Amino acid sequence: xxxxxxxxxxxxxxxxxxxxxxxxxxxxxxxxxxxxxxxxxxxxxxxxxxxxxxxxxxxxxxxxxxxxxxxxxxxxxxxxxxxxxxxxxxxxxxxxxxxxxxxxxxxxxxx
Numbered sequence: 448x449x450x451x452x453x454x455x456x457x458x459x460x461x462x463x464x465x466x467x468x469x470x471x472x473x474x475x476x477x478x479x480x481x482x483x484x485x486x487x488x489x490x491x492x493x494x495x496x497x498x499x500x501x502x503x504x505x506x507x508x509x510x511x512x513x514x515x516x517x518x519x520x521x522x523x524x525x526x527x528x529x530x531x532x533x534x535x536x537x538x539x540x541x542x543x544x545x546x547x548x549x550x551x552x553x554x555x556x557x558x
Contacts, residue, residue, distance in 0.1 A: 448491045450505035456517050463537045471534040473504045475515055483529035486548050
């Protein structure tokens with residue numbers, strides 16, 4: 448999967464703009480969490496066929512916690528880890544955490 452790394456807060460404004468023409472996924476991952484690693488692997492397997500229709504952003508929570516905090520504020524979501532947000536037309540239209548982040552059929556309901 449071709450993840451776009453989220454490493455700077457100004458990328459959030461860019462991805463909001465992109466979300467007007469293409470849905471955006473933000474995957475917030477804790478690199479020290481086994482659950483997060485397992486969920487990420489399962490999610491990648493289930494959604495790799497959606498790459499041409501969705502832009503996938505990856506956030507390393509341990510390195511970029513300030514970006515995670517900004518995501519919570521900007522999209523009015525409670526921080527969780529792992530967490531997946533689906534952004535469409537500038538708004539978080541879906542928000543999943545832990546084992547709820549598992550397959551493409553979840554995303555297909557929103558795309």
